[in-house]
Amino acid sequence: MNIVHKSIAALLLMTAVSSPAFAQQTVVKYMTFSAAPDYIEELDATIAAFEAAHPDIDVQYETAAFGDYFTKLQTVIAAGQAPDAFEVNYENFVAFADKGVLADLGPLISADTGFSTGIYNPTALAAFSEDGKQYGLVESFSNVVLFYNKDLFDKAGVAYPTADWTWKEELEAARKLTDTANGVWGDFAPIQFWEFYKTIAQNGGAMFNADKTEVTIDSPQNVETLQWMVDKVAKYHVTPTDVEMAGQGDGDLFKAGKIAMLRTGIWMFGDFSANASFNWDIALEPGNTNKAHHFFANGVAVSATSANQQAAYEWIKFLTSSKEAVDIRIKAGWELPAVSDAAYVQGYLDQPKPESREVVFQALDTAVTPPVIANWNQLTDIVGKELEAAKLGQKTPQQALTDAAAAVKGIL
Amino acid sequence: MEGVTGRGKYVALAVLLLPSLVGMGAFYILPIVSSLVLSFTKWDLLTPVQWIGVGNYVAALGDPAVQQALRNTLTFILGYLPAVVAGGLGLALLLNRKLKGRTVFRAIYFVPVVTSWVAVSLVWKWLLNPQYGLINYGLALIGIKGPGWLFDPNWAMAGVIMTTIWKDIGFVTVIYLAGLQEIPENLGEASSIDGATPWQRFWSITWPMLAPTTFFVTTISLISSFQVFDQVFVMTGGGPVGATTTMVQLIYKNAFSYGQMGYASAISWILFALIFAVTVAQNFLQKRLDKSDG
Numbered sequence: 082m083n084i085v086h087k088s089i090a091a092l093l094l095m096t097a098v099s100s101p102a103f104a105q106q107t108v109v110k111y112m113t114f115s116a117a118p119d120y121i122e123e124l125d126a127t128i129a130a131f132e133a134a135h136p137d138i139d140v141q142y143e144t145a146a147f148g149d150y151f152t153k154l155q156t157v158i159a160a161g162q163a164p165d166a167f168e169v170n171y172e173n174f175v176a177f178a179d180k181g182v183l184a185d186l187g188p189l190i191s192a193d194t195g196f197s198t199g200i201y202n203p204t205a206l207a208a209f210s211e212d213g214k215q216y217g218l219v220e221s222f223s224n225v226v227l228f229y230n231k232d233l234f235d236k237a238g239v240a241y242p243t244a245d246w247t248w249k250e251e252l253e254a255a256r257k258l259t260d261t262a263n264g265v266w267g268d269f270a271p272i273q274f275w276e277f278y279k280t281i282a283q284n285g286g287a288m289f290n291a292d293k294t295e296v297t298i299d300s301p302q303n304v305e306t307l308q309w310m311v312d313k314v315a316k317y318h319v320t321p322t323d324v325e326m327a328g329q330g331d332g333d334l335f336k337a338g339k340i341a342m343l344r345t346g347i348w349m350f351g352d353f354s355a356n357a358s359f360n361w362d363i364a365l366e367p368g369n370t371n372k373a374h375h376f377f378a379n380g381v382a383v384s385a386t387s388a389n390q391q392a393a394y395e396w397i398k399f400l401t402s403s404k405e406a407v408d409i410r411i412k413a414g415w416e417l418p419a420v421s422d423a424a425y426v427q428g429y430l431d432q433p434k435p436e437s438r439e440v441v442f443q444a445l446d447t448a449v450t451p452p453v454i455a456n457w458n459q460l461t462d463i464v465g466k467e468l469e470a471a472k473l474g475q476k477t478p479q480q481a482l483t484d485a486a487a488a489v490k491g492i493l
Numbered sequence: 494m495e496g497v498t499g500r501g502k503y504v505a506l507a508v509l510l511l512p513s514l515v516g517m518g519a520f521y522i523l524p525i526v527s528s529l530v531l532s533f534t535k536w537d538l539l540t541p542v543q544w545i546g547v548g549n550y551v552a553a554l555g556d557p558a559v560q561q562a563l564r565n566t567l568t569f570i571l572g573y574l575p576a577v578v579a580g581g582l583g584l585a586l587l588l589n590r591k592l593k594g595r596t597v598f599r600a601i602y603f604v605p606v607v608t609s610w611v612a613v614s615l616v617w618k619w620l621l622n623p624q625y626g627l628i629n630y631g632l633a634l635i636g637i638k639g640p641g642w643l644f645d646p647n648w649a650m651a652g653v654i655m656t657t658i659w660k661d662i663g664f665v666t667v668i669y670l671a672g673l674q675e676i677p678e679n680l681g682e683a684s685s686i687d688g689a690t691p692w693q694r695f696w697s698i699t700w701p702m703l704a705p706t707t708f709f710v711t712t713i714s715l716i717s718s719f720q721v722f723d724q725v726f727v728m729t730g731g732g733p734v735g736a737t738t739t740m741v742q743l744i745y746k747n748a749f750s751y752g753q754m755g756y757a758s759a760i761s762w763i764l765f766a767l768i769f770a771v772t773v774a775q776n777f778l779q780k781r782l783d784k785s786d787g
Contacts, residue, residue: 152749152750155538155539155749155752156538156749158538158539159538159539177539180537180539180540181539181540182539323641323644323733324623324624324641324644324645325624327622327623327624327625327626327644328618328622328644456751458750458751458752459751462746462750462751466732466734466735469732469733469734470734473645473646473733473734475646475734
């Protein structure tokens with residue numbers, strides 16, 4: 082499959098290079114995951130705005146689904162065909178920066194008179210620096226909140242979720258909302274790695290100690306947390322099993338009015354606004370002993386081997402900070418631009434759906450960053466597999482987490 | 494080549510062979526040699542290669558993930574190989590009779606063989622869907638509650654095996670058909686005159702005469718089933734809970750997801766050694782059987 086993709090890309094590239102219309106332009110190849118599949122139009126519009134301002138630069142992009150993106154990126158870089166600019170998320174940024182594949186943007190930024198990195202949210206920008214060097218510009222934030230179907234709540238006569246809900250109130254509501262006869266489920270949160278490290282934080286737990294030298298995956302409060310996650314499926318049956326979902330996505334089930342409460346990312350705003358035919362809103366996630374919310378950041382970097390670093394830098398600067406790009410992003414709900422200007426934030430809040438957009442910013446107060454280690458993909462696979470075993474009842478939560486802890490010790 | 498002699502002949506041969514030699518060198522020989530070298534190194538694709546000797550092999554032999562992948566691969570072979578060979582033979586026997594429209598049937602059974610694995614896997618993923626799939630629907634009609642198939646660690650491999658049998662059975666059938674055509678008709682006629690039942694005829698004439706075909710089909714299918722990957726990649730990604738993670742799936746993960754090219758290469762060579770050993774053993778066994786028959 083990859084070979085086919087690559088040869089198609091190579092063919093397209095050859096035609097582009099050989100066609101005389103592009104001859105005097107600098108081509109910037111860009112690779113992204115966040116644009117596909119829902120925000121391609123917005124990416125096209127951003128590129129059009131950029132090319133209007135920079136007629137000498139031609140941005141050509143390639144997208145990959147998030148699940149395949151980093152495999153593909155790593156492979157094209159290793160093959161010496163790195164795109165000039167590409168997206169990296171915070172989890173993978175450290176590994177890429179350490180391996181020397183990202184260009185130090187410092188000289189380009191200081192040579193760029195009239196531009197200041199003060200435009201970015203400083204914490205978010207700092208996430209994409211390493212050893213005092215800025216290896217990427219921060220593109221967007223996103224987080225995960227509790228989405229709920231207001232119509233289903235009204236029908237069941239249940240009060241909408243509030244900020245002081247805990248797991249207890251959530252479960253009570255979920256039991257009332259679940260309507261097996263009509264295939265409606267009260268609550269959904271996936272049982273997988275990302276959901277797990279956030280949910281354990283809602284119960285005061287963590288994957289590692291503060292300096293990531295010790296594995297604390299199997300702590301008593303984490304076992305209790307996993308038990309709660311599993312119980313929603315197996316014991317209380319307010320969440321469908323894998324077999325009951327039969328390969329349908331949680332977002333699709335929510336859109337079909339089959340899930341009353343769903344923990345998912347704000348990147349679903351665009352899809353739900355366009356395709357959900359009922360009233361819905363968002364709320365802070367209930368916690369047990371603590372409040373905790375995901376925090377994800379995407380950045381864009383320039384390849385260390387790119388021959389067009391200046392042009393690539395112009396593009397990523399435009400993509401992350403220009404008024405045009407930020408406006409397009411806000412209007413479409415394509416995550417949150419990481420710029421610090423209050424006017425932009427207001428523009429975001431003014432969008433019609435969902436009503437309680439301020440929740441997105443409130444959730445940032447209790448943000449949990451991903452527990453990044455060098456062997457990130459192995460960590461997510463090892464823990465993910467044990468969580469799956471617990472979900473399917475092959476192992477008790479205690480046993481699954483004990484096994485996960487033992488395996489993770491080996492890759493730390 | 495007529496008229497060209499001596500050195501000229503070799504030059505001409507070399508020139509004619511050059512295109513395929515270049516292709517083979519670049520896409521087979523070079524990668525094979527590099528993977529052997531890489532199997533003694535640590536390489537994450539992005540930073541320089543480090544020589545670590547036999548470390549990868551030592552690690553692989555003690556790695557529970559490798560053991561699980563090997564177990565899963567053997568489970569696949571046990572479920573797949575006998576069924577595809579027996580099923581292919583059965584179909585070949587049917588299609589070898591003077592049925593009406595048998596060429597049509599032969600073509601139909603061969604269609605899956607030439608269909609892409611990705612397409613086949615996606616279609617079967619739907620057929621096996623526990624809620625909306627045709628298979629569980631059919632089972633429900635006769636009062637059986639179908640399993641979760643690809644979502645159930647106890648049934649996922651069975652789903653993969655069924656899919657693979659369906660796709661490959663046409664290939665085995667065609668090879669057996671060719672083998673059946675080789676059997677002289679007078680043998681069958683003679684045995685009928687001697688009063689042999691069809692059953693006796695099959696066991697004492699057809700089956701022994703098909704031995705070389707059976708050997709070929711088993712060897713080819715065995716090798717390809719050690720390398721099972723595409724359908725697993727598309728249908729389950731190796732899950733649930735690693736229940737369908739086969740050797741090649743594990744190699745792929747280590748190479749392209751974990752950035753452990755050296756380790757992945759070492760597992761590849763262990764797999765090669767395994768396939769090689771099994772094939773040699775099979776060959777040896779076949780020769781001994783031939784001798785005892787003759």
